[in-house]
Amino acid sequence: MQDNANTSSFTAVHDHHGEAHAAHNPALLHHFAEPQQQRDAASLGMWVFLATEVMFFGGLFCAYLIYRRWYFPDFAAASKSIDATLGATNTAVLICSSLTVVLAVWAAQTARRTLLILMLGITMLLGLAFLGIKGVEYKDKFEEHHVPGASFSFDHVPVPGHPGEFANPRHAQMFFSLYFVMTGLHALHMIIGLGIFTWLLIMAWKGRFTPEWHTPVEIGGLYWHFVDIVWIYLFPLLYLIDRHP
Amino acid sequence: MANAIPQPTIPQVERENYLNKEYGVWSWLLTTDHKRIALLYLLSITFFFFIGGFFALLIRLELLTPAGDLVQADTYNKLFTMHGMVMVFFFLIPSIPAVLGNFLLPLMIGAKDLAFPRINLLSWYLYIIGGVIMLHCMLTGGVDTGWTFYAPFSTSFTNTKIVEAGIAIFIAGFSSILTGLNFVVTIHRMRAPGMTWSRLPLFIWAHYATSIIQLLGTPVVAVTIVLVAAERALHLGIFDPKLGGDPVLFQHLFWFYSHPAVYIMILPSMGVVTEIIACFSRKRIFGYHFVAFSSIAIAVFGFLVWAHHMFVAGISVYSALVFSFLSYAVALPSAIKVFNWTATLYKGSIHYDAPMLYAFGFLGLFTIGGLTGLFLAALGINVHVTDTYFVVAHFHYIMVGGAVMGYLGGMHFWWPKISGRLYPEGWARLAALIVFIGFNLTFFPQFLLGYMGMPRRYYDYSHMPEFQILNVLSTAGATILGVGYLLPMAYFLWSMRYGKPASDNPWNAAGLEWKTASPPPTFNFDEEPVVTWEAYNYEELDAPHKEEVPVAR
Numbered sequence: 001m002q003d004n005a006n007t008s009s010f011t012a013v014h015d016h017h018g019e020a021h022a023a024h025n026p027a028l029l030h031h032f033a034e035p036q037q038q039r040d041a042a043s044l045g046m047w048v049f050l051a052t053e054v055m056f057f058g059g060l061f062c063a064y065l066i067y068r069r070w071y072f073p074d075f076a077a078a079s080k081s082i083d084a085t086l087g088a089t090n091t092a093v094l095i096c097s098s099l100t101v102v103l104a105v106w107a108a109q110t111a112r113r114t115l116l117i118l119m120l121g122i123t124m125l126l127g128l129a130f131l132g133i134k135g136v137e138y139k140d141k142f143e144e145h146h147v148p149g150a151s152f153s154f155d156h157v158p159v160p161g162h163p164g165e166f167a168n169p170r171h172a173q174m175f176f177s178l179y180f181v182m183t184g185l186h187a188l189h190m191i192i193g194l195g196i197f198t199w200l201l202i203m204a205w206k207g208r209f210t211p212e213w214h215t216p217v218e219i220g221g222l223y224w225h226f227v228d229i230v231w232i233y234l235f236p237l238l239y240l241i242d243r244h245p
Numbered sequence: 246m247a248n249a250i251p252q253p254t255i256p257q258v259e260r261e262n263y264l265n266k267e268y269g270v271w272s273w274l275l276t277t278d279h280k281r282i283a284l285l286y287l288l289s290i291t292f293f294f295f296i297g298g299f300f301a302l303l304i305r306l307e308l309l310t311p312a313g314d315l316v317q318a319d320t321y322n323k324l325f326t327m328h329g330m331v332m333v334f335f336f337l338i339p340s341i342p343a344v345l346g347n348f349l350l351p352l353m354i355g356a357k358d359l360a361f362p363r364i365n366l367l368s369w370y371l372y373i374i375g376g377v378i379m380l381h382c383m384l385t386g387g388v389d390t391g392w393t394f395y396a397p398f399s400t401s402f403t404n405t406k407i408v409e410a411g412i413a414i415f416i417a418g419f420s421s422i423l424t425g426l427n428f429v430v431t432i433h434r435m436r437a438p439g440m441t442w443s444r445l446p447l448f449i450w451a452h453y454a455t456s457i458i459q460l461l462g463t464p465v466v467a468v469t470i471v472l473v474a475a476e477r478a479l480h481l482g483i484f485d486p487k488l489g490g491d492p493v494l495f496q497h498l499f500w501f502y503s504h505p506a507v508y509i510m511i512l513p514s515m516g517v518v519t520e521i522i523a524c525f526s527r528k529r530i531f532g533y534h535f536v537a538f539s540s541i542a543i544a545v546f547g548f549l550v551w552a553h554h555m556f557v558a559g560i561s562v563y564s565a566l567v568f569s570f571l572s573y574a575v576a577l578p579s580a581i582k583v584f585n586w587t588a589t590l591y592k593g594s595i596h597y598d599a600p601m602l603y604a605f606g607f608l609g610l611f612t613i614g615g616l617t618g619l620f621l622a623a624l625g626i627n628v629h630v631t632d633t634y635f636v637v638a639h640f641h642y643i644m645v646g647g648a649v650m651g652y653l654g655g656m657h658f659w660w661p662k663i664s665g666r667l668y669p670e671g672w673a674r675l676a677a678l679i680v681f682i683g684f685n686l687t688f689f690p691q692f693l694l695g696y697m698g699m700p701r702r703y704y705d706y707s708h709m710p711e712f713q714i715l716n717v718l719s720t721a722g723a724t725i726l727g728v729g730y731l732l733p734m735a736y737f738l739w740s741m742r743y744g745k746p747a748s749d750n751p752w753n754a755a756g757l758e759w760k761t762a763s764p765p766p767t768f769n770f771d772e773e774p775v776v777t778w779e780a781y782n783y784e785e786l787d788a789p790h791k792e793e794v795p796v797a798r
Contacts, residue, residue: 030358031356031357031359031360031362031435040434041360041430041431041433041435044430044434045364045426048426048429048430048460049426051460052422052460052463052464053464055464056464056468057468058464059464059469059501060468060472062497063494063498066494067489067490148479148480148481148482170482173488174481174482174483174490177475177481177482181471181475185468185471
């Protein structure tokens, strides 16, 4: 994280107009002095954007944690009704996709075009697998009438660890409301990520990325990792509230 | 033109600048030049300002008489709601950052453009999409919840267009986030050689602090709006107590953004005023570092005071105590600024040009607005004046007396740079005076009304006819204020054609933006600037024969 203003000396000749560099680097936009500055700007931009994303999900996590504390037995019962195996599989899928993203960035840095294409492709397949599994889970919930709304039903579901007690359907509905909003927004982010990776794949196919310029792969990767991390928090919070038999 | 005598003036060959480089609609609608995008914003926020102002005028007309005789109760509810939504989300929040900030930020730090010019254009389009949806919402019925969307009224009871207004604000919110993102990255990465952090104009520091709030606050209100829309559309129960939800949680999430949003409005204005006061007292700003870091402190403290909007909403007395204390704490950095501005004036060579008149107006009105904010932060008084006109008067002193005064002052100060023309100084001073008088006449009576107990959001006060005299004063003031706002628009437009051409630096001001042409060329500077002087070096500017002050370090 170098500061361009501090590192430049006052006496140095500043002869880097965009045009001079544009001759050998078409990726350098006119308003940047040098490729490094452009890369730093793009990378900082993505980090800042991810900070806004943290706040975006933060509001939801805040609402979730408050209601989970208020209605813990009902949340535990509702959490038990969603399939932890599928959730765990999805967690593994996303962790693997993070690995392939890292390998894709490395491939771009070291000019391995085939490996880059392969890794971007595998990442996208893993992303699609995640969405597919998520779709199966949603379908199950729909069939079990666990989708909040008029047809919601959650009657006579025992509270884990408290035999003879039943969950309050209204409070369980709160769990499912938050479950669908949180995982739904997460899935939306996955879909956007797939869109970004489609574009990266096309660019990689055309051989646009070089060891000197592969910023889109890096910042696209940052975004992908972020979406993964959100899931790493969602999984235990939603699936593993109270799994004692 | 058949005059044979040679003209004494040099033939006017206009320099190429960002305005005359290209013509045609698409050269504007597809521009990535931050200066043109700033002008696009200027046009659009002016449009929304007059829509919001129109609603305000109808509100004031209704309150002219105690009886509810101009509009019906439902219409009145919609009027103050739409006034608030339009003014907050479509005028005040974008006002200074998106117009003056967009125009000046790269110029002030010596960059060719913002870091992400296309994202900058995108943010304007998002604003326009949000604005069009908001207009459609207004034309087809509007919203009646108040701009605060309080649940469960907004989620379960009202039949007005909550979801549509929510979508409009959600989209406009992302426009604001992208502007903030662009500013932060630009300030970090695009400064000219020699433009160190402690040489940045305080306008930049103020915008840096503003951007932090835009970045960290706006997403929270966005997700809150998502929850409200989901709750209405899908009948979830997140904020509905009937279904186990908590309406107070809505208020927490809403004010977590909407209180800091006040600082999105006022901080840029403080930045503008700092520039103006330094220029028109011909002095370096007193306590540069304190003013700079007080902006950051306001941004940080601003995130910790939201529940002072909820003292009567049923939060625990202990949390109320903490939030009351923190609300007092946020007064400290604000006071640091006021004292430093005043200290800058001391023994300055003060010029009473129009921008300075607005800055003086800001200084007084912001101080009144801020001090009455302390009344509201005090738990006992808060209970007494909650939901009265005292609150209305307080936040209008901040938002209109503070933010809009700063905006108008900044528009006058930088108008020669933006348009390349001088505005008529006499008219501008008159307008500044009219705005100041109109503003105080409108809102000072509201402090008294509120303290006497007139509730806000009432369209009919016929059981309390003694409130009428103060309401008449307020309505009269609003009319004067309206004239004060129309005047600058008229003479700014006039000056674009008939105004005297401005020199590059008509105020002899410090700052990089004055070292390029008026209006600036598309890429801002003909040569990349290298900064070797400290900010606000007015002593050097005014005594050029003196030996140059050696630069520290």
